[in-house]
Amino acid sequence: MRRIYLIPALVGLLTSVAVGPVAAQGAVPKQKAAPAPKASAAGTPVAAGATSAVAAETPVADDKIKAIDGFxxxxxxxxxxxxxxxxxxxxxxxxxxxxxxxxxxxxTHSILLSVPELLPNGGTAELSCVLGYKSKSLIQVGAVWSKGTDTAMTPEKLFSNANILRAHFMGEGFKPDSIAVNMPVAGGIVMFRGSDAKDRSVILLLQGTFETKESNRVLTPTSLLLFYVADAKSPDIFKLPPGQF
Incomplete structure (x- = not known):
């Protein structure tokens, strides 16, 4: 049975990204978006200067911000x-x-479907729709690309998919002060994160293993995760009531 990536991991991910990028040399001040690193046979190089968050320079009206209502x-x-x-x-x-x-x-309850070419020429992905604990309604949609979803998947294909989706989302009009790109986190890189006026979020995470080669951190991708989340900070999942233990 394949692993389903659910809400709690995203809460920590959003928190770690919000406080600033994590890089080999520590936190990096906010700066203009850096170009995505290029894939190589050895993997995806991640230099300290390649991390970035995009801060709003000019306020944007809520009706001009892309709305995230599902997938x-x-x-x-x-x-x-x-x-x-x-x-x-x-x-x-x-x-x-x-x-x-x-x-x-x-x-929570998840509904799963394997989808060939969810992204054109991107290989087979597994789509998951998560229904909340109390509401029994859709709170998250996720897509995963990996060897587990497609035996022909390669690190190069995963990185290509990530770059295509990242470029797409950068032009979609998310809330400017919510956008982050190329952010190293534990076990991978947040290729893109953005939210709408109601704080519903899109997160694109390239996971893999890091190695240090010639003073560069190099990521060899093993999976690509895409999430559309209704409320990542207060998800509709079971939690023990205070005071019971």
Missing amino acids: RSAKFGMNEADVRAAMTKDFNAKPDAIRSQDNASEL
Whole structure:
């Protein structure tokens, strides 16, 4: 059974990115977006100066900011039947191709579908739609590309997919002071993070293993994760009430 990446990891990820980039030489002040590092046979080089956050220089009206309401026909707040119908519509999926999985600790419910060419020429991804603990409605949509979703996947393909998606999101009009790119975190790089006026977020995370080669940190990608999150800071998951233990 494949691992489903869920909300709590994103909370820590958003927090670590918000306080500033983590690099080999420590925190780096906010600066203009740096170009994405180029892939090589050895992996993806990550220099300290390659990390960046994009701060707002000019206020942007809320009605000019891109709204994040889900992914394709699957919209935040939908129930399971509607999410399954949206998957069927968007990907011409047969009912028995759509699977489900419960998270025993968060008490959330996920609906899963393998999607060939979710990103053109990007290989097969696994799409997951997560329904909240209390609401039983859609709170997160995720897509994962890896060897586990496509045996033909390569580090070069993962990095190419990440670059294509990052370039797309950079032109989408997210809230300027929420945008971060090329941010090293534990186990990978946040290629892009951005939020809308209601703090609903898109996160693009390239995961892999880091090595130090010729004074550079080099990431060899093993998976690419894309998340659309309704509320990453206060997710609808099970938590023990205060005072019980």
